[in-house]
Amino acid sequence: MSTIKNKINVLIIDDCPEDLFVYKNFLQKNEEITFIIEECETGEEGMETCKTSKPDCLLLDYNLPDLDGLEILSELAPLSFPVIMLTGEGTQQIAVQALKNGAQDYLIKGEITPSNLTQSIITAVKMFKIESERQRFAEELKRSNQALEDFANIASHDLQEPLRKIHTYAEKIKELSEGVIDERCRDYLNRLQSSTERMSQFIEDLLKFSMVTTTTKPFKPVDLNGVIKLVLSDLEITILNKQAQVNIMQLPVIETDRSQIYQLFLNLVANGLKFNKSDTPVIDITCQKGTNNYWEIRVKDNGIGLENKFKEKIFKPFFRIHGRSDYKGTGTGLAICKKLVERHHGTISVESEPEKGTTFIIILPEKNSQEEQV
Ligand SMILES: Nc1ncnc2c1ncn2[C@@H]1O[C@H](COP(=O)(O)OP(=O)(O)OP(=O)(O)O)[C@@H](O)[C@H]1O
Ligand SMILES: [Mg+2]
Incomplete structure (x- = not known):
């Protein structure tokens, strides 16, 4: 005070x-x-x-x-x-x-x-x-979000082009030097290309992260059942390949930015499938109405789990527990989830134990018509 x-x-x-x-x-x-x-x-x-x-x-x-x-x-x-x-x-x-x-x-x-x-x-x-x-503070935050988005936009446009060129010229060198360079040189060129692909993915994800609070749509009543249906249809091939099972409870209609809530569930379900070595990956999506018109939504998997010390860190941009060769990704998914849940005046947290699965808990207000702070 x-x-x-x-x-x-x-x-x-x-x-x-x-x-x-x-x-x-x-x-x-x-x-x-x-x-x-x-x-x-x-x-x-x-x-x-x-x-x-x-x-x-x-x-x-x-x-x-x-x-x-x-x-x-x-x-x-x-x-x-x-x-x-x-x-x-x-x-x-x-x-x-x-x-x-x-x-x-x-x-x-x-x-x-x-x-x-x-x-x-x-x-x-x-x-x-x-x-x-x-x-x-709100104005400062708005300015810094805008600066991050401007930076990410410039980075995205100005860095993607040279990256594409590096990738293309590496490909040309590989074609022209067929039979001239040895396996080691060819391996270097392959590594150079995969580094450019990774950097390009990082830039794209940084742009997505920066746009959570600047490129927004107004909150409207959204039927979460429809959103999950779309998420499952977009992940259909992974679900089939992994022979996974996704169980969904009847979900509520809440006031949200539909495309952001779609991103939230897409990343959580994709993570539940990715960080999972069970013969039958199972994901349960459940919900419960709490006090003051808040909904608690849980996304639970039977995957590899994670240690307590990572429970906060996984929500930071670019943080990953495992190496690239184990699991693909840039580590921005959960940072985006946290940012967009907070934009909805809600919270996201995790409960997990190694080898015992992971549950993400999202708490969101049913109505979200209050003015945005930033
Ligand atoms: N369901 C889960 N089970 C176990 N670990 C998880 C789970 N979800 C996330 N993690 C851990 O948290 C890290 C961050 O997750 P996040 O979704 O941000 O990144 P990612 O999935 O690695 O990459 P991206 O989502 O950007 O493609 C992951 O790399 C992983 O180590
Ligand atoms: Mg992810």
């Missing part, structure tokens, strides 16, 4: 000298905080003062001779300090409108006391500071 300074600059815009006198008196009685007070009697004068002497808090009378409080609020937007609207009795509607337009609080003039006035100012200053910091 942020602390409050012991000096607060308050600007009061009120055309009634008696009221101004009372508020000043109330604030100056406070022994812990020194309130430095400036006063204005008209809206125009008040707005000018706001520009020159940025207050820590503005007490704004709704009824002024030249402008009303709501007009002043919209003129001052975006606010760089908290505003407390002072309204007359029976003007609750105005107060609600003031809050919607960005005021931190309202006080009804006849009910103002030294303690509720001081408390309202202290809370408004604290909350405004917290909200400003939250907005700053």
